[in-house]
Amino acid sequence: MGGQPRTARVAWILAGILAVFVVWAASGTTAAVELLYVIPIGVGAWWFGRPAGVVLALLCTALYAIGAQIHAVPEFELALVLQALAYFATALLLAALGQRLRVLEHSAEELEAIRAALAPAELPDLQGLDAAAAFVPSELGVSGDFFLLTNGPDGSTVAIVGDVVGHGPRAARLATFIRARFAAFAANTSDPAELLSLANGALIDRPGRAQELVSAICLRLQPEEETFTWAVAGHPPPLLLPDLEELAWDSSTFLLGANPGLELETADSSVEGREGIVVYTDGATDVRRSEISLGLDGLSRILAPLSGLSARTIVGELERKILEWADHPIKDDLCVLVLKPERVHPEPPPL
Numbered sequence: 217m218g219g220q221p222r223t224a225r226v227a228w229i230l231a232g233i234l235a236v237f238v239v240w241a242a243s244g245t246t247a248a249v250e251l252l253y254v255i256p257i258g259v260g261a262w263w264f265g266r267p268a269g270v271v272l273a274l275l276c277t278a279l280y281a282i283g284a285q286i287h288a289v290p291e292f293e294l295a296l297v298l299q300a301l302a303y304f305a306t307a308l309l310l311a312a313l314g315q316r317l318r319v320l321e322h323s324a325e326e327l328e329a330i331r332a333a334l335a336p337a338e339l340p341d342l343q344g345l346d347a348a349a350a351f352v353p354s355e356l357g358v359s360g361d362f363f364l365l366t367n368g369p370d371g372s373t374v375a376i377v378g379d380v381v382g383h384g385p386r387a388a389r390l391a392t393f394i395r396a397r398f399a400a401f402a403a404n405t406s407d408p409a410e411l412l413s414l415a416n417g418a419l420i421d422r423p424g425r426a427q428e429l430v431s432a433i434c435l436r437l438q439p440e441e442e443t444f445t446w447a448v449a450g451h452p453p454p455l456l457l458p459d460l461e462e463l464a465w466d467s468s469t470f471l472l473g474a475n476p477g478l479e480l481e482t483a484d485s486s487v488e489g490r491e492g493i494v495v496y497t498d499g500a501t502d503v504r505r506s507e508i509s510l511g512l513d514g515l516s517r518i519l520a521p522l523s524g525l526s527a528r529t530i531v532g533e534l535e536r537k538i539l540e541w542a543d544h545p546i547k548d549d550l551c552v553l554v555l556k557p558e559r560v561h562p563e564p565p566p567l
Contacts, residue, residue, distance in 0.1 A: 225263055229272065232256035237279050241286050250280050250299060254306040261311040269307030276303050339365050342373045344439025346492075346556040348527035350535040354499070355545035360387035360430075361497045362395045363553050368406025368436060376402075376411070377553050378432035379451065379497040381471065394419065394430055394472075408434035408447035409480040412472065416449070419473035430472040433495060439557060442488040447480050452498060452512075457491035457556070458523035460516040491523050492556030494530075499548035505541055514541075527554040 233256045240249040253276035261269025277300045289295045339347055342365065349363055360380025368374045376398050380387040397418040401411050411434050419428055431451040437444045446454070446463075450471035453463045463485055470478055487493070496515070503510050518537045522530045531554050538550065 229256045229260045240283050257303055258306045258310040261307040262314040266311035269311045273303035273307045344558050345373050346527045346558045348531045348554050350531035350552045352550040354547060354549050360391040361499060361549035361551040362391045363551060364395055364398050366402050370406055372406045373437045374402045374406050375435045375555060377495045378430055381429040390428055406436045407482060408436055408445055409482040412447050412449050412480050416472045416478045420476045428473045432472055443484050443486050445482050445484055447482045455494040460519055495553040497551040499550040500552050502548055503538055503542035503546050505543055527556045530554045
């Protein structure tokens with residue numbers, strides 16, 4: 217427990233109970249001073265839980281019976297029962313409320329830890345690459361979007377963006393699992409198709425799994441090369457800056473976790489003369505304003521005037537403009553990753 221030490225809290229509660237007894241005994245009246253016992257009972261139940269609250273309720277009921285011998289209470293038996301009911305009801309109610317608050321605080325801390333794992337605030341140092349990411353959790357606090365940026369074993373950069381099918385804490389926990397598997401696999405290979413296949417196997421072999429499906433895209437980049445390799449599993453293809461051309465995928469693509477025999481291929485694409493690559497989850501296009509979704513056209517309209525800027529500026533402006541446009545709260549996570557050759561970028565003039 218935070219705050220005061222446990223012994224100090226116990227002392228305060230017992231002192232409060234004793235104070236109520238002394239005041240009632242010294243008052244020479246049958247006024248409702250004894251009702252003040254509910255204060256230390258409630259505080260004790262809130263701090264220490266239901267067993268402590270029940271013990272305190274029993275203690276205060278006994279003290280009430282003793283006090284009733286000092287000051288005669290009309291219809292003592294009925295009054296004792298009513299006081300005991302009030303004391304125990306207070307103990308049970310405050311204990312339940314305290315427990316509920318602690319559960320919510322723990323859930324919030326867990327979700328915050330999951331969010332930090334799925335979309336870390338600090339990106340790794342990537343040689344020759346300007347990279348930045350925008351991540352806005354859904355109305356549920358966090359769902360199943362994630363990204364991973366890491367250095368491959370061959371000195372390349374590996375970028376992975378994924379989206380778990382589903383929402384809420386369960387999807388977020390699965391996203392944490394699969395992102396951790398991707399990070400482990402990327403330490404040994406940077407081939408996009410192989411990485412996605414390994415992740416598919418990890419999902420299929422997951423103990424006690426239900427129907428757990430994940431869309432993902434994986435890219436391998438070398439700053440000095442004019443091409444990059446990529447593979448996709450049921451995920452929106454990346455966009456190339458500045459014309460925002462959507463890369464075509466020539467073969468079928470399936471979600472990870474759907475088929476144990478999933479076969480994937482790695483494609484090569486040119487970045488010659490390009491400003492960079494934008495990778496996103498469907499939360500960036502499915503955001504809605506009334507009954508209208510932003511869509512790929514809307515996302516492209518926002519990105520078009522930003523393409524010559526730094527990656528950090530692009531994702532910052534993109535996040536701001538999408539959130540200004542969309543209804544709140546957004547229904548799905550918003551995740552966008554921008555990768556650009558490292559160079560000096562102009563910044564927008566101050567507003």
